[in-house]
Amino acid sequence: FSMMFSSCRILRRVPSYNTSGGTDFSYMFQVCYALTELPFLDTSSGTNFTYMLYFVPITSVPKWNFSAGTNFLAMFNGCAALREVPDMNLPAGTTYYQMFTACYGLVKVGNLTVNTTVGVDFGSMFQNCSNLSEFGSMNTIGGTSFADMFAGCTSLGVAPTLNLTNATAFTAMARMFQNCYIIRSVSGLTMGSGGAANMFDGCFSLQSFTNSFTQTASNTSMFNNCFSLSTFTLPLTLGNSLVGTRLTKASLESVFDLLVSTSAATLVVTGSAGADTPVVLGGFTATSGST
Numbered sequence: 001f002s003m004m005f006s007s008c009r010i011l012r013r014v015p016s017y018n019t020s021g022g023t024d025f026s027y028m029f030q031v032c033y034a035l036t037e038l039p040f041l042d043t044s045s046g047t048n049f050t051y052m053l054y055f056v057p058i059t060s061v062p063k064w065n066f067s068a069g070t071n072f073l074a075m076f077n078g079c080a081a082l083r084e085v086p087d088m089n090l091p092a093g094t095t096y097y098q099m100f101t102a103c104y105g106l107v108k109v110g111n112l113t114v115n116t117t118v119g120v121d122f123g124s125m126f127q128n129c130s131n132l133s134e135f136g137s138m139n140t141i142g143g144t145s146f147a148d149m150f151a152g153c154t155s156l157g158v159a160p161t162l163n164l165t166n167a168t169a170f171t172a173m174a175r176m177f178q179n180c181y182i183i184r185s186v187s188g189l190t191m192g193s194g195g196a197a198n199m200f201d202g203c204f205s206l207q208s209f210t211n212s213f214t215q216t217a218s219n220t221s222m223f224n225n226c227f228s229l230s231t232f233t234l235p236l237t238l239g240n241s242l243v244g245t246r247l248t249k250a251s252l253e254s255v256f257d258l259l260v261s262t263s264a265a266t267l268v269v270t271g272s273a274g275a276d277t278p279v280v281l282g283g284f285t286a287t288s289g290s291t
Contacts, residue, residue, distance in 0.1 A: 002048075003027040004034075023047050026071075030054035038062045040135045049075045066090050074098040086107045087136070095121040097145075100130045107155075111136040118166050121145045121237050128152035135160045147171055151178040159186045167192030173199050181205060184228075195220050204228060261269075 002024045005011060011032050015243070016039040019025075019229070026048045029035060043049075044065040055078035059154060066072075070092050077084060082103045087110040094115060095271040106129045114120065120142040120238030127148045133155045140146070141163040150156060152186060159177060167173050177183060186200070187200050189211045196219040200206055208231040223229055229245040 001028050002075050005032055006030050007032075008035075009033050010042050011035050013037050016040050019043065021045055025052050026050035027079070031055050044068065047071065049073075051075065051077070054078055055116045059083060060226050061085055061088070061225055068092055070094050072096050072099045072170065073204045074101065076103060077101045077102070079183075080104045082106050083108070083180070085112075086113045087113075089113045094119065095126050097121045098124045100126050102130060103132075104128070104130055107131050108134040109136055109188070112138040114138055114140065114142070115188045116142040117143050119144055122149050124148040126150050127152060132156055137161070137222050139163065141165060143167060144169060145172055146176050147174045148178070149176050150180060152180075153177075154178050157182050159183050159185065161188030163190045165190055167194040171194040171197065172273065176203065177198065178202055184208070186211060195219065198222065199226065200226055202226075207231065250254075 001019060003026070005014065006027045007030065009031060012034050014035070020042040022043070023045050025043060027050065029038075030051045033055065036058065039060060040060060041062070041064055045068055046066070047068055048064065048071045049069050050071050050073040052075050053220050054074055057077055061076070061082070067089050069090060072090065072093050073095050074097070074144050078099070080103060081098055083105050084107060091113050092115055096114065101124050103126075105250045106126075109126070109132065116139055120140075122140060122143045123145045124147070126151070130152060132153045137155070138160070143164065144166050146164060148168055159180075162285050172192060173196040175198045176196070177200050178198055180200075181203065182205050183203050185206050185208040186206065186240045187208070187210045191211050195227075199219065199222045200209070201224045203226050204227055204266060206223075207228045208227065209229065210231065223245060224244050230248050
């Protein structure tokens with residue numbers, strides 16, 4: 001059934017028909033810009049849903065069976081009228097990359113059952129879902145890539161509780177929450193040892209980050225432009241920068257204590273105006289406001 005109705009741009013309705021036994025539904029309705037009503041399809045044997053509903057103006061997720069699906073690449077990408085993702089059973093997926101990217105109208109995501117076998121790609125899954133404000137549960141222990149997963153989710157006020165233990169690659173968590181402007185605290189992440197460059201860059205409202213992990217890859221600019229950040233606990237073992245934060249005296253001392261107790265690193269702290277008394281850094285005293 002791959003590409004069966006692809007680019008039928010004025011198609012408005014498709015009747016129900018027998019799709020039992022079908023495995024490949026990729027690109028089936030992509031860029032059907034006028035299609036607002038979907039038929040019931042037997043997708044119980046389907047494995048490939050790549051770009052199936054790309055830029056289709058649906059308002060709800062069809063009640064199809066996705067339990068055998070392995071590839072959900074960009075399945076709902078660009079479905080700007082979609083407002084809610086219900087609880088979904090997606091236990092066999094190996095890639096959820098860009099599955100809901102640019103679903104600008106999406107407000108709520110329910111509980112998602114996903115593959116827990118190590119090697120799963122969650123990259124850009126909800127990137128630029130600018131109205132997303134409610135997120136249910138999802139066991140992401142099998143995930144190895146989370147880059148850009150929630151980047152640009154400007155209405156997301158709470159970072160979801162996610163297990164990133166197996167995110168060990170150099171860019172595994174890069175830009176994951178970049179420009180999530182209203183997130184205020186992060187405490188529910190079980191972090192992996194992979195790269196987290198620009199992970200929270202531009203999270204202007206972030207005040208507290210109390211997760212910890214043993215870092216073995218780059219986290220350069222992880223908290224750049226987090227202007228409200230005041231509470232911070234994280235061991236730093238490679239080059240990093242904390243630019244324009246408001247780290248308190250206790251947080252600054254904690255950062256350097258952890259740095260001293262780990263391997264050699266370069267840490268750049270500039271514009272941190274939150275400490276109003278002298279800060280003791282690794283055995284010497286820096287005056288308030290120094291870098």
